[in-house]
Amino acid sequence: MATVRVEGPAALAATDRLFHGVRGCRIEAAMIGAVMFGRWGDAHGEGVVLVRVAEATVEVHCHGGAAASRAIVDSLHQLGCAEIDWFDWIAAQDAVPIRCAAFSSLLQARSERTAEILLDQYHGALQRKLAQIADQLRAGELALARASIDRLLQLAPLGMRLIEPWKVCLVGEPNVGKSSLLNQIVGFERAIVFDQPGTTRDALGVEIALDGWPVRLFDTAGLRQAEDEIEQAGIARTVDHVASADLLLNVIDCSRPRSEQDLQSVFGDCPRLDVANKIDCCAEAYAEGYWPTNALTGEGVAALCAAVIEELVPTAPDAGEALPFLPAHWHGLEVASLALNRNDLAEAGKCLLRLLDAPGAYSGGS
Numbered sequence: 001m002a003t004v005r006v007e008g009p010a011a012l013a014a015t016d017r018l019f020h021g022v023r024g025c026r027i028e029a030a031m032i033g034a035v036m037f038g039r040w041g042d043a044h045g046e047g048v049v050l051v052r053v054a055e056a057t058v059e060v061h062c063h064g065g066a067a068a069s070r071a072i073v074d075s076l077h078q079l080g081c082a083e084i085d086w087f088d089w090i091a092a093q094d095a096v097p098i099r100c101a102a103f104s105s106l107l108q109a110r111s112e113r114t115a116e117i118l119l120d121q122y123h124g125a126l127q128r129k130l131a132q133i134a135d136q137l138r139a140g141e142l143a144l145a146r147a148s149i150d151r152l153l154q155l156a157p158l159g160m161r162l163i164e165p166w167k168v169c170l171v172g173e174p175n176v177g178k179s180s181l182l183n184q185i186v187g188f189e190r191a192i193v194f195d196q197p198g199t200t201r202d203a204l205g206v207e208i209a210l211d212g213w214p215v216r217l218f219d220t221a222g223l224r225q226a227e228d229e230i231e232q233a234g235i236a237r238t239v240d241h242v243a244s245a246d247l248l249l250n251v252i253d254c255s256r257p258r259s260e261q262d263l264q265s266v267f268g269d270c271p272r273l274d275v276a277n278k279i280d281c282c283a284e285a286y287a288e289g290y291w292p293t294n295a296l297t298g299e300g301v302a303a304l305c306a307a308v309i310e311e312l313v314p315t316a317p318d319a320g321e322a323l324p325f326l327p328a329h330w331h332g333l334e335v336a337s338l339a340l341n342r343n344d345l346a347e348a349g350k351c352l353l354r355l356l357d358a359p360g361a362y363s364g365g366s
Helices: 011-018 066-078 086-093 097-106 112-122 125-138 142-159 178-186 229-243 301-312 327-341 345-357
Strands: 002-007 019-021 035-040 046-054 057-062 166-172 204-210 213-219 247-253 272-277
Touching: 002 011, 002 066, 011 019, 011 057, 011 066, 019 046, 035 066, 046 066, 057 066, 086 097, 097 112, 097 125, 097 345, 112 125, 112 213, 125 142, 125 345, 142 327, 166 178, 166 301, 178 204, 178 213, 178 247, 178 272, 178 301, 204 301, 213 301, 247 301, 272 301, 327 345
Parallel strands: 166 213, 166 247, 247 272
Antiparallel strands: 002 057, 019 035, 035 046, 046 057, 204 213
């Protein structure tokens, strides 16, 4: 579903000109909260549901495709309605920049856990903490101010991931069980599984939540010397995905001799967890230093997922705790920290006030 919000003095009249309700019902005559079904544009147009949500506000609910909502917006525009960006609309509803930014980010939250954290910021957690630090600076409580800023900076990398998932790539040689492992983690068959090496020719991505944290998991083409041009292209894309990954799951197959292939040049400095798959076919010593799994039965997969989250989220916020969630927050706190380290209390205070009061720091949304 998609929703177009129409508000203003002429909202009801504009929607009534375009909405053809069943039994001739009109939005201007409807009570607030009334829900109506009809067609948009003419009797053969898009099927829509209208809700009068306020005295001069109507929500038009249509099919979720971009074309359907675009057609509704264009028809309203032809009647003189002005289209505004959703972030600008949010900014007009709330004069507090951090609340405004938190609300826009909340609309993009990918899991209940990240939504709860952003809701805490919307309700003032970060706003109050920044104001508290500014008060501590004015009172000369420098140790408390430093500790508060350090804690916010410690949480800042997590804050940048509340609406943008971490990227985790399954990598390794062909036919070691990467696709089966992805299917076990996801919980349904998303990747094709076949015993012919080189089956995965491209990176296959799926977005999931692990312990409530958003993760985009990629199954990549097996790394080996390939003569097939299509497989070579898949391997090249694997290398590209590795370069932008936050974490690698390096999978080996316990059922065959350990390969001497040096993949360090491909992995680079990216953090990784080594995974020993098919543990039912290997000796315990073989898997030493590896996370043991059996992608067919699911054995060890829960522990592996927990290890992934421990690697990605080494520090989680407490309930209701302040958290920087935009790059502008992180940058401003870093500048304030540097100023505090050189005892420039005035500049540190200005940095905090800019974060509290400057709408420009948040323009364009998150």
